Amino acid sequence: MREDLPLSTTHEVRDRCLCLQLQRAARSIGRRFDSALRPLGLSHGQFSLLTALNRPEPPLLGAVAELLALDRTTLTANLKPLERRGLVRVESDAVDGRRRRLVLTDAGRDVLVEALPVWRHTHDGIDDLLGSLDSAALRDALSALTWELSREETAAVTAP
Amino acid sequence: MREDLPLSTTHEVRDRCLCLQLQRAARSIGRRFDSALRPLGLSHGQFSLLTALNRPEPPLLGAVAELLALDRTTLTANLKPLERRGLVRVESDAVDGRRRRLVLTDAGRDVLVEALPVWRHTHDGIDDLLGSLDSAALRDALSALTWELSREETAAVTAP
DNA sequence: CAGAATTATGTTGACATCAACTTATTTCTG
DNA sequence: CAGAAATAAGTTGATGTCAACATAATTCTG
Numbered sequence: 001m002r003e004d005l006p007l008s009t010t011h012e013v014r015d016r017c018l019c020l021q022l023q024r025a026a027r028s029i030g031r032r033f034d035s036a037l038r039p040l041g042l043s044h045g046q047f048s049l050l051t052a053l054n055r056p057e058p059p060l061l062g063a064v065a066e067l068l069a070l071d072r073t074t075l076t077a078n079l080k081p082l083e084r085r086g087l088v089r090v091e092s093d094a095v096d097g098r099r100r101r102l103v104l105t106d107a108g109r110d111v112l113v114e115a116l117p118v119w120r121h122t123h124d125g126i127d128d129l130l131g132s133l134d135s136a137a138l139r140d141a142l143s144a145l146t147w148e149l150s151r152e153e154t155a156a157v158t159a160p
Numbered sequence: 161m162r163e164d165l166p167l168s169t170t171h172e173v174r175d176r177c178l179c180l181q182l183q184r185a186a187r188s189i190g191r192r193f194d195s196a197l198r199p200l201g202l203s204h205g206q207f208s209l210l211t212a213l214n215r216p217e218p219p220l221l222g223a224v225a226e227l228l229a230l231d232r233t234t235l236t237a238n239l240k241p242l243e244r245r246g247l248v249r250v251e252s253d254a255v256d257g258r259r260r261r262l263v264l265t266d267a268g269r270d271v272l273v274e275a276l277p278v279w280r281h282t283h284d285g286i287d288d289l290l291g292s293l294d295s296a297a298l299r300d301a302l303s304a305l306t307w308e309l310s311r312e313e314t315a316a317v318t319a320p
Numbered sequence: 321c322a323g324a325a326t327t328a329t330g331t332t333g334a335c336a337t338c339a340a341c342t343t344a345t346t347t348c349t350g
Numbered sequence: 351c352a353g354a355a356a357t358a359a360g361t362t363g364a365t366g367t368c369a370a371c372a373t374a375a376t377t378c379t380g
Contacts, residue, residue, distance in 0.1 A: 004273050005214055013211045013279065014227075018286060018295060019189045020208045021302040024229035026186035028309040029179045031231075031338075038339090045366070048180045051173045054165055062328065067174075069184035071191075074367050076330070081365070098328040098375045113164050119173065126178060129308045135178060138301050141293055142181040148289045149188040191368075198369090205336070222358065234337050236360065241335070258345045258358040 029126065036122040040115050041085075047119060049078060050087065050112050053104040058091070061100040069146050087111055189286070196282040200275050201245075207279060209238060210247060210272050213264040218251070221260040229306050247271055 001007055013020065033044035042050070052064050065072045079102065082088040087108035093099035104112070127135050161167055173180065193204035202210075212224050225232045239262065242248040247268035253259035264272075287295050 001214075001216055002269055005269050007215060009276065010211055010214045013208070016283065016299070017208070017279070018283070018299055018302075019193050019204050020228075021299045021306070022182065022186040022189055023205065023208070024306045025302040025309075026182040027337080028229050028306045029182055031313075032309055033179050034338080043338095043365075044179050045183065048173070048177070048183070051170055054161075054170045055167060056161055060328085068180075069188050070366095071368050072329070073331085073369085077368095078366065096328080096376070100329065109162055109165050116169065119177070123176065123178070126309075129312065130305060133301055133304060138298070138305075139176070139178055139181045141298050141301075142178075142185040144293060145290060145298075146181070146184045146188045149185075149192055149286075152289065153191075187367080194368080203335075203368095220358085230336095231338050232359070233339085233361085238336065256346070256358085260359065 032126070033119070033122055036118050037115060040111060040118065042111065042115055045078060046082060047112075047115055049075075049082070050104060050108055050115075053088065053102050054109070054112060058101040058103040060093070061090075061102055064102055066150075069150060082108070192286070193279070193282055196278050197275060200271060200278065202271065202275055205238060206242060207272075207275055209235075209242070210264060210268055210275075213248065213262050214269070214272060218261040218263040220253070221250075221262060224262055226310075229310060242268070 030044050033047070037044065037047055048068060049064070052067055053059060059067075061075060062072060064070075065075045068075070070078075079088055079090060083090065085107075087105055089103040089105055091101045091103055093101055130138075190204050193207070197204065197207055208228060209224070212227055213219060219227075221235060222232060224230075225235045228235070230238075239248055239250060243250065245267075246265055249263040249265055251261045251263055253261055290298075
């Protein structure tokens with residue numbers, strides 16, 4: 001070990017880094033939902049995306065990207081497999097030609113109706129797993145963190 | 161809206177799904193660290209990986225994958241760009257020919273030494289951002305969640 | 321109202337992620 | 351000790367992720 005990189009540094013990052021802990025937890029829980037949803041041919045991300053599109057008015061691409069805290073270009077990419085399967089349709093907005101509306105098709109709704117009980121069951125299992133841990137508090141903390149980070153991002157761009 | 165897919169379902173998922181909240185938070189914080197580490201040519205994942213390799217004995221591939229809660233094949237892929245840059249070397253284990261040891265090179269240590277203050281500074285900023293929110297408690301909850309999920313995974317495979 | 325600034329999105333290239341399948345070694349069993 | 355079982359990794363193909371750059375449409379300004 002070099003003097004400027006003691007083992008304690010490794011432990012410092014492992015024990016303190018919220019980013020690392022978040023990536024680990026996100027990957028672990030993502031795999032869990034992927035596995036549960038596999039019979040339906042959906043990944044956890046696809047499930048979240050389809051759910052986000054179930055609204056009275058088909059939402060705008062940018063709005064969905066923001067809701068999912070996802071890069072717009074990533075969302076464009078994620079739509080491709082769903083479009084191919086006919087679960088989603090992308091349309092130009094009637095009023096503003098730049099905008100794209102993400103339309104959940106009837107086939108998309110059918111898949112979603114099948115997926116929902118799977119999601120509920122899987123989530124119940126995770127809540128059980130967490131036991132004494134307050135999963136609602138955890139969710140709220142994550143939501144707050146995402147919100148604060150996105151606020152700063154916007155501020156950085158908007159700053160004079 | 162269809163009767164079997166009311167808007168309330170969309171809100172149920174948005175408000176309850178721990179998986180969605182985790183992915184959102186992980187993406188947001190990941191972008192933040194990516195941006196901070198960009199001058200060094202490192203992503204947040206590469207930083208975590210290099211840090212994990214800073215040990216007296218070069219760790220085994222499988223052990224690192226488990227530590228990062230990462231699929232083994234993903235880790236193999238992630239090593240490629242770091243190997244190309246000469247920051248990491250993969251060696252066969254002397255004792256067991258199946259095993260691979262992940263060696264952090266001197267160049268890798270140099271980059272890590274540069275990256276550490278950037279990581280500390282970025283993390284301080286996030287702790288400030290969280291304010292009243294207990295970031296240590298959040299980390300511990302995430303760690304516990306990852307642990308429980310991985311425990312179940314192992315059990316499922318090992319089951320008689 | 322014409323050109324500039326802004327806004328919303330698309331394209332490309334590099335890397336990240338995982339499942340399913342395959343290969344190489346080691347260990348276990350008879 | 352030879353074949354079977356188990357273990358550790360590699361390979362392939364599909365998808366997810368983002369930054370940098372480019373395009374198209376709208377709005378703003380003089």
